[in-house]
Amino acid sequence: MSQPISRRSMLRMLGIGAGAAALAACAPSTQAPTPAGTEGLKDDGVKEFPFTSWSFNEAVTKQPMQDQITKYQSANAGVKINTPSYPYNDYLNQLLLQVQGGQLTGAVQVDVAWLATLAATGKLIDLKSVATGADYAPAALALGQSNGTQYGLPWTFAGIGLISNNELLTKAGVTSPPKTIEEFEAALNAVKGLGNGIVPWAGMTKVDQLKDIIPWMWEFGSPIVQDNKIVIGDDGSVAALTWYKKLYDQKLIAPDVNRVDARALMSQGKTAFYEDAIGGKATVTKSSPDKDLGGKMAPVARPVKASGDKPRHLAWGQVIAVMNGSGAAAAANYAKTITTDQAYAVEYFTKTGLPPTTNAGLADSAVKNDKFATDFTAQIGANSSASPFWIYPQFSQMEKVLAEEVQSILIGKKQVKEALTSARDRMNDLIK
Template sequence: MMTHHLTRRDLLRFSAIGLGSASLFAIAGCSTTGPATGGAGTPDVGGEATDFSFASWSLSEEAPKATVQAAIDAFAGDKGVSVETVTFPYNEYLNQLTLQVRGGQFAGAVQVDVAWLAALAALGKLADLGPLAEGRGYTAAALAAGRLDDVQYGLPWTIGAIGLIGNAELFDRAGASLEPASIEEFEEGLRALKGIGVTPYAAATAAAQLKDILMWMQTFGSPLVEGDSVEIGDEASVKAVEWYKKLFDEGLIAPDVDRFAARNLFAQEAAALYDDAPVGVSAVRSAATDPAIVDKMVPIARPVARTGDAPVATLWGHAVCVVSGDGEGTAAEFAQWLTSDDEQTAAYFEALSLPPATESGLQSEAVGADRFNSEFAERITATATKNPFWGYVNYAQMETAIAENVQAVLIGDASPADALAEAKSTIAGML
């Protein structure tokens, strides 16, 4: 089997400030507005197995590489086929994959971030995998993460969410609640945590992850997007940013914090709370001063602004799509097996602690024995939804516009209302 490491200069760094999705799709020859749906049909499966290609950023990362390669080898050996692998780093992945698919240089199975579906569907070459999803036991939330405009472009591989994670020992020392029922109770807990000398909440304040503010806007009641209308700047989103600025001014959240800084602060027990997906546990463990820190980590349902509201969390995860072309039928069978075979999903979870996307996988002994992942699924993933901006090809640029304007509020350069009006105007110009 061959592995290609492409070294072409990165044109798009996902979630970075700089070259955005609009530039990417101008280069690729695609629209930058709403998703250009309408895929390439459903692959024929069940016939004679053929060689195919598989693109994956995990094959470029030390931690998952061996596990993913073992799965590829197992499937290839069982089917008697060869799998040609293509890999490049995550930050280059979407751009490089787009260039290859657009140029007709790639067909086969592809690992995707669920946030990228609209971008890849815009190319018009993703297969409809709906029939392959039937009867495989995928959870409803997982299937929704791989669906766009009623087309099942991706079979969910691992699905979780971005949610709040707290240090139970620090919360206990401060007398703060791990189950805040309201925004007010949440604030009280943060002030109590500040009193014991830690950063209460390592919330995103650096532009790279300030998209996390969207979850708080939704908590305060903003839909963010309503139909074809972007609602940023409505009363609820302004209230959310006003509240975030208050936390910042009181020192309840800290300046210049991104996801990596938050993980390090939490790992050193210098912060009591932060936002992350389950995948972040391994990073926290490796950087921790206390080797048993995972035992202290508790998923916390986001507080609600109104009684009866569902706690807000944003879906996070990976799916496997199929780019139509040579070997697409066997590539589709591989995607189905990789994401839903009980033995395979158990092995993936045991090696990497990435939650499976099937009901049987979540009910397995391996997942049940993992206290943190079980609680995370129950308290956070259960009510998670897709970021509504993901429906736009250039969603990353939209998030950047919001992040930069919210950052201006935090440092005192703009009012919440003016900043969000500016963000809305910028986004309107992209539509």
């Protein structure tokens, strides 16, 4: 349903041009405390440090991470890496609690959405000197920046977008990916006609992941944030939620679905579309009874309101930050090695599906010959932008407010305009 892109096109999108400009917006512009500086990167002789993550808590990534650590420890005498880990949904809270207690040291896996919040603690080391001269793609490097400071080294990046089950679409008579919202609706109705308990689109309807509505608001013309003010409740956002509620009422999307539920539906062959980051494919195929499912899954650019409009997606990525404290120099060396050494990065990609962040890694045959990865980059990653809320340390509270009000629309508790106006006022109160 989609064509792979060339190595040159892939590197161009990830390094320069529109894709890079969009992802560079992930560098928040709000004022943050002075970083811990580079003093902490002077070798203190401590070779034991923790690498705190959520990926060590997940089946698809746990063993590949352990393999990296084992390999690194074998190649660096005396190094010992501990692996504290927390579930993703509780991860940021756990980090902040540990920072507050002065207990967080070493290397830390960070979702790009959380970087401004962690930078605001003043405990992250400026890694500019570590990143200088490395082969990171410029757009990837921008993921680790906040307020002009290089707080993180990029580990993997792309966006969040639609993934289809082409076997179901073919059965429903849909022979090409929908490019407009009108075509998308037609495809969903065709899939609904298959019956057999199939959910046409496993769109987010549980409050914990209703932030996925953001790019749909963009598609309908809402800037969401303008002149440092939340403007939800404008014509674009109202049109987006009116449309989403219509699909909900027509049972084209299902109630009480979050990312975990959506992945389960895709793995069981029970949905034609769901939204995920690029690494979601590995999770879905690992748990699927259909061993050929991976070949049936394809990334789809977000359908646009009018032909010729630009598809919009939320940026997604992970960086490794280093906390000021004991073993920081050793932790920074580890972070740079696993993100820039091609042997580490490409092996991690082959085991997890998560793309590297260096030009050399992206040009490796294992990456450029992976059709799903190159298509995902072309269809989704190249058209990704930072959430407008990430620049605010209060972003998680703001996303929660939005999700609560959107859910109130879906369950019929509030009218669209009423709920979005409430969301706007509540979020503006958070940033006053």
